Amino acid sequence: MNTYELVIIGGGPAGLSAAKVAAEAGLHSLVIERDYKIGGQLVKQTHMFFGSEKQYAKTRGIDIASILIDDVKRHPDKIEVMTGTTVVGLYPDHVITLLQGEEYKKIKAEAIIIATGASEKFLAFENNDLPGIYGAGAVQTLMNVHGVLPGHDVVMVGSGNIGLIVSYQLMQAGVNVKMVLEAADTIGGYKVHASKLKRLGVDIRTRMSVKKAIGTTELNQIEIAWLDDSWQFIDGTEQRVDVDALCISVGLSPLSSLAAMIGCEMKFVPLLGGNVPIIDEYHETTVKNVFVAGDVCGVEEASSAIVEGYYAGLMVAKRLGHEHPDFAARKADYETQLDNLRSGPFGEKTRLGLLELRGERHV
Amino acid sequence: MFESWNKTGVPSPELIKTRFPDEEVLIKPKAITECYEEIPCNPCETSCPFDAITVGADINTPPVVDFDTCTGCGICVYNCPGLAIFTVQIKDDALVYKIPYEFVPRPGKGDVMHAVNRAGEIIGDCVIERVTFTEKQDKTALLQVRVPRELLYEFVTVRSKS
Ligand SMILES: Cc1cc2nc3c(=O)[nH]c(=O)nc-3n(C[C@H](O)[C@H](O)[C@H](O)COP(=O)(O)OP(=O)(O)OC[C@H]3O[C@@H](n4cnc5c(N)ncnc54)[C@H](O)[C@@H]3O)c2cc1C
Ligand code: SF4
Numbered sequence: 001m002n003t004y005e006l007v008i009i010g011g012g013p014a015g016l017s018a019a020k021v022a023a024e025a026g027l028h029s030l031v032i033e034r035d036y037k038i039g040g041q042l043v044k045q046t047h048m049f050f051g052s053e054k055q056y057a058k059t060r061g062i063d064i065a066s067i068l069i070d071d072v073k074r075h076p077d078k079i080e081v082m083t084g085t086t087v088v089g090l091y092p093d094h095v096i097t098l099l100q101g102e103e104y105k106k107i108k109a110e111a112i113i114i115a116t117g118a119s120e121k122f123l124a125f126e127n128n129d130l131p132g133i134y135g136a137g138a139v140q141t142l143m144n145v146h147g148v149l150p151g152h153d154v155v156m157v158g159s160g161n162i163g164l165i166v167s168y169q170l171m172q173a174g175v176n177v178k179m180v181l182e183a184a185d186t187i188g189g190y191k192v193h194a195s196k197l198k199r200l201g202v203d204i205r206t207r208m209s210v211k212k213a214i215g216t217t218e219l220n221q222i223e224i225a226w227l228d229d230s231w232q233f234i235d236g237t238e239q240r241v242d243v244d245a246l247c248i249s250v251g252l253s254p255l256s257s258l259a260a261m262i263g264c265e266m267k268f269v270p271l272l273g274g275n276v277p278i279i280d281e282y283h284e285t286t287v288k289n290v291f292v293a294g295d296v297c298g299v300e301e302a303s304s305a306i307v308e309g310y311y312a313g314l315m316v317a318k319r320l321g322h323e324h325p326d327f328a329a330r331k332a333d334y335e336t337q338l339d340n341l342r343s344g345p346f347g348e349k350t351r352l353g354l355l356e357l358r359g360e361r362h363v
Numbered sequence: 364m365f366e367s368w369n370k371t372g373v374p375s376p377e378l379i380k381t382r383f384p385d386e387e388v389l390i391k392p393k394a395i396t397e398c399y400e401e402i403p404c405n406p407c408e409t410s411c412p413f414d415a416i417t418v419g420a421d422i423n424t425p426p427v428v429d430f431d432t433c434t435g436c437g438i439c440v441y442n443c444p445g446l447a448i449f450t451v452q453i454k455d456d457a458l459v460y461k462i463p464y465e466f467v468p469r470p471g472k473g474d475v476m477h478a479v480n481r482a483g484e485i486i487g488d489c490v491i492e493r494v495t496f497t498e499k500q501d502k503t504a505l506l507q508v509r510v511p512r513e514l515l516y517e518f519v520t521v522r523s524k525s
């Protein structure tokens with residue numbers, strides 16, 4: 001069985017950033033990615049990112065992916081990348097099972113960073129399995145990776161940043177986004193994104209959601225209705241809308257099952273998106289030498305995933321006896337960047353979620 | 364003041380005016396930042412070659428433009444990921460805007476287009492005076508548009524007539 005110093009599971013912004021800093025500190029790592037290319041969520045993002053310039057704000061997501069990939073390529077002797085490979089099992093003593101095509105393999109690692117990101121939540125409603133109903137991620141893959149449009153007349157469910165951004169990308173591709181529905185009282189994402197859509201004439205309706213999908217072999221119509229204070233549909237407010245595609249963007253939940261499998265103590269923290277491993281201030285789980293970074297330990301942004309990746313890479317390297325030459329300065333810098341990114345009202349969820357995760361629930 | 368902004372993304376007229384200088388200042392082009400919410404973002408500040416926009420140490424602080432230093436160059440317009448900045452100048456009897464534009468086909472010089480307000484409604488006609496689309500703009504075009512004088516607090520973007 002091959003043994004590696006560090007195995008990083010997931011080649012998104014968090015995993016790639018971790019590999020970079022670990023390599024700078026002198027550590028060898030293997031990055032395992034189930035997709036055929038590395039970059040994670042970033043490769044689907046054609047819009048300019050937010051954040052500060054330190055995390056490549058104003059650069060388009062796909063171009064940030066290229067920057068991170070180039071960083072990794074700069075350390076060919078230190079970083080090995082394995083794509084098209086899924087980690088299917090994590091066992092005590094850091095044994096990892098991989099699925100490559102049809103073939104299962106076993107490797108071992110001294111330390112592991114789990115950076116598997118998050119998966120989309122789906123919404124329960126009648127006929128939600130009709131062809132023409134997609135998650136926002138699938139729509140992005142169709143459009144931005146394969147150049148295929150999901151439909152001509154689309155309704156988006158969910159006004160978080162992802163729902164708003166994907167709606168804008170649909171409009172750019174020439175698709176008519178008829179409306180964006182939001183169950184809550186106010187728009188979930190940044191209002192600057194909502195304003196971009198309003199200017200284009202997109203109807204944004206708060207307190208509304210989809211009740212059922214209508215169609216026999218494919219989607220033709222949806223029934224939408226108003227919601228009351230407890231998010232129950234108000235009878236008699238139903239309206240029908242002709243659509244040929246419906247896009248669901250109602251949030252992400254951390255892909256944390258590998259952490260649970262290896263025995264990390266887990267906690268359900270809705271503010272962080274769902275079930276997450278309990279971590280200490282160094283991003284280490286309750287299983288020694290198993291670290292986490294990025295959306296897998298709390299759904300946030302690429303900006304914070306990058307910094308968390310750097311941070312975890314720095315910590316793992318130190319643990320394995322490769323203290324980074326700039327350890328103290330880097331540590332302080334990454335901590336400041338994370339605090340800064342999370343200090344505003346949109347960071348509140350993460351701030352409170354992390355407190356809750358560490359058992360310091362406050363009022 | 365934030366009610367309609369939070370529900371629909373359309374800022375109220377009072378909110379809009381908080382980001383405009385007095386009209387006499389607008390005889391020169393100035394940047395208007397329609398970014399009213401605390402979000403972790405600061406490319407406007409870091410991209411301005413004249414240091415005319417301040418976000419500050421806490422990147423969640425909304426930007427503030429120093430109208431004395433702003434030259435109206437328009438660089439921040441295509442660097443803002445929220446497409447929340449434009450420049451405007453009152454010139455002769457019209458308004459000259461520089462706005463960001465991310466749709467194809469891009470209009471050409473001299474094209475007459477619909478003038479559109481923040482709710483997406485058509486409010487008149489406007490004329491494209493210049494289109495810049497260089498490598499460093501990273502795929503966001505900058506349109507210089509001539510707009511009727513009375514649309515000062517109304518106009519925000521253009522829409523093709525076809
Ligand atoms: C539409 C949209 C817009 C966004 N806009 C912004 C923005 O403007 N600014 C911003 O900062 N952020 C933005 N984000 C968020 C950002 O993309 C994510 O927060 C970020 O990608 C998380 O990074 P990550 O590395 O944790 O996870 P991911 O990017 O999800 O990467 C995880 C990787 O792990 C791989 N993986 C998972 N499980 C396994 C396994 N078992 N074996 C092997 N590989 C595995 C996945 O294939 C994936 O490549 C946006 C996201 C979306 C969807
Ligand atoms: S228009 Fe030019 S000078 Fe004015 S704030 Fe923007 S970048 Fe700075």
Ligand code: SF4
Pocket residue numbers: 192396397398404405406407408418425426442443444445446447448
């Ligand atoms: S770059 Fe745009 S969205 Fe970001 S803070 Fe500045 S004005 Fe707001």
